[in-house]
Amino acid sequence: MIRKTQRIKKEVFLIFKITPTIKRVFSSISQPIKAIVLKSNSAHIRNLFPGEIMIRSILIYLSKADWARNLVTNWKFAWKAASRFIAGETIDDAINVVKELNKNGINATLDQLGENTSSPEEALQATQGIIRILEEIEENEVKANVSIKLTQIGLALNEQLCLDNLERILNNAKDKNNFIRVDMEDTPYTDQTIKLVHYLMNKGYLNTGIVLQSYLYRTEIDIKELIKDKVKFRLVKGAYKESSNDAFPRKKDVDENFDRLTEIIISSAIEQGSEVVSSNGRFPPVTALGTHDEKRILKAIQFQKMKGLSNDALEFQMLYGIRRDLQEQLTAQKYPVRVYVPFGTHWYPYFVRRLAERPANIWFFISNYFRK
Numbered sequence: 001m002i003r004k005t006q007r008i009k010k011e012v013f014l015i016f017k018i019t020p021t022i023k024r025v026f027s028s029i030s031q032p033i034k035a036i037v038l039k040s041n042s043a044h045i046r047n048l049f050p051g052e053i054m055i056r057s058i059l060i061y062l063s064k065a066d067w068a069r070n071l072v073t074n075w076k077f078a079w080k081a082a083s084r085f086i087a088g089e090t091i092d093d094a095i096n097v098v099k100e101l102n103k104n105g106i107n108a109t110l111d112q113l114g115e116n117t118s119s120p121e122e123a124l125q126a127t128q129g130i131i132r133i134l135e136e137i138e139e140n141e142v143k144a145n146v147s148i149k150l151t152q153i154g155l156a157l158n159e160q161l162c163l164d165n166l167e168r169i170l171n172n173a174k175d176k177n178n179f180i181r182v183d184m185e186d187t188p189y190t191d192q193t194i195k196l197v198h199y200l201m202n203k204g205y206l207n208t209g210i211v212l213q214s215y216l217y218r219t220e221i222d223i224k225e226l227i228k229d230k231v232k233f234r235l236v237k238g239a240y241k242e243s244s245n246d247a248f249p250r251k252k253d254v255d256e257n258f259d260r261l262t263e264i265i266i267s268s269a270i271e272q273g274s275e276v277v278s279s280n281g282r283f284p285p286v287t288a289l290g291t292h293d294e295k296r297i298l299k300a301i302q303f304q305k306m307k308g309l310s311n312d313a314l315e316f317q318m319l320y321g322i323r324r325d326l327q328e329q330l331t332a333q334k335y336p337v338r339v340y341v342p343f344g345t346h347w348y349p350y351f352v353r354r355l356a357e358r359p360a361n362i363w364f365f366i367s368n369y370f371r372k
């Protein structure tokens with residue numbers, strides 16, 4: 001009898017303990033879902049099936065939710081699924097992947113996963129981590145540069161702190177004859193990212209370049225502005241959830257804009273002397289296209305050939321774990337190909353964005369649970 005009472009007490013206690021968490025989870029998820037269902041006009045997704053729109057939007061929301069990160073990163077099978085897109089948890093894992101890619105004639109850009117650091121100490125730690133990657137690239141003599149996110153080195157905390165960290169990284173990369181690509185994050189950071197990269201380029205750091213997203217209306221103006229200063233671009237479609245005030249709601253328009261922007265960048269690269277990828281594989285040409293979309297790639301190649309730009313002045317970039325066949329095909333056609341190789345323990349938001357890009361990946365994720 002005493003035992004039974006104790007067990008009931010325990011269960012009641014548990015229910016009370018768990019209920020607020022469940023409530024919190026549901027209330028934090030229900031608002032964005034409601035917004036999605038009611039509006040369903042968020043950028044880049046309007047011409048997908050309604051179910052797909054909802055799944056994508058929920059995933060992009062989840063990629064930023066701390067409670068979901070805490071939950072998912074504790075599941076062993078989640079890491080197993082994530083490791084399709086992530087080279088490993090350590091720099092050694094990543095360097096081994098780069099060596100394999102180099103053997104197959106493919107260059108790399110290394111990304112130490114992490115974004116939105118929450119203290120100056122963490123931002124400094126991330127900066128030191130990035131400098132260590134540059135050292136490892138040098139020691140191992142691999143053909144790789146580095147991609148970074150400015151919120152990783154403090155942009156969300158303090159602009160000056162981020163600028164100082166970025167300058168430290170660029171200085172170090174300059175000494176090692178290496179290149180730093182600054183990834184583009186969501187629109188709260190677009191202006192600042194462009195401003196800081198532009199400022200440091202004008203200060204003499206020519207070993208950097210930027211990423212611009214074809215889903216944003218503003219990108220054509222940004223490209224035309226930055227091109228005057230010979231900025232090196234990686235053009236991508238864009239991976240974040242943006243409002244239709246800022247970004248094309250329809251995928252078709254994002255794709256068409258990608259083709260149009262590709263033509264603008266290629267034309268300007270020719271006017272500037274058709275710089276090619278460097279022989280150490282670290283400095284990309286002015287035009288780098290970050291996409292797995294065969295139609296976009298085909299259109300770019302048609303335009304490049306029509307304009308007479310040499311193959312080694314047009315770089316194609318893809319993400320680790322996606323479309324290896326296409327990477328090999330382009331390499332065989334003598335185009336420079338660079339694979340974005342992410343590594344590290346902060347893999348959650350990166351992984352969930354990859355799921356959002358292709359809802360079919362969710363089945364791959366779930367199948368890993370049954371294989372655990």
Ligand SMILES: Cc1cc2nc3c(=O)[nH]c(=O)nc-3n(C[C@H](O)[C@H](O)[C@H](O)COP(=O)(O)OP(=O)(O)OC[C@H]3O[C@@H](n4cnc5c(N)ncnc54)[C@H](O)[C@@H]3O)c2cc1C
Pocket residue numbers: 182183184185211213236237238239240290291292293294317318319322323339340353354355357358361
């Ligand atoms: C090198 C590189 C760097 C990037 N850097 C940034 C950045 O700094 N900022 C930013 O906002 N975005 C970045 N992105 C992501 C980009 O914006 C897109 O979200 C992503 O590339 C998917 O779009 P897509 O061009 O491949 O075309 P989509 O039309 O989305 O996909 C075309 C085809 O590619 C394949 N594919 C695409 N995504 C996946 C996936 N996750 N899993 C499996 N197959 C897939 C599928 O076969 C799909 O049919 C980067 C992408 C690359 C390749």
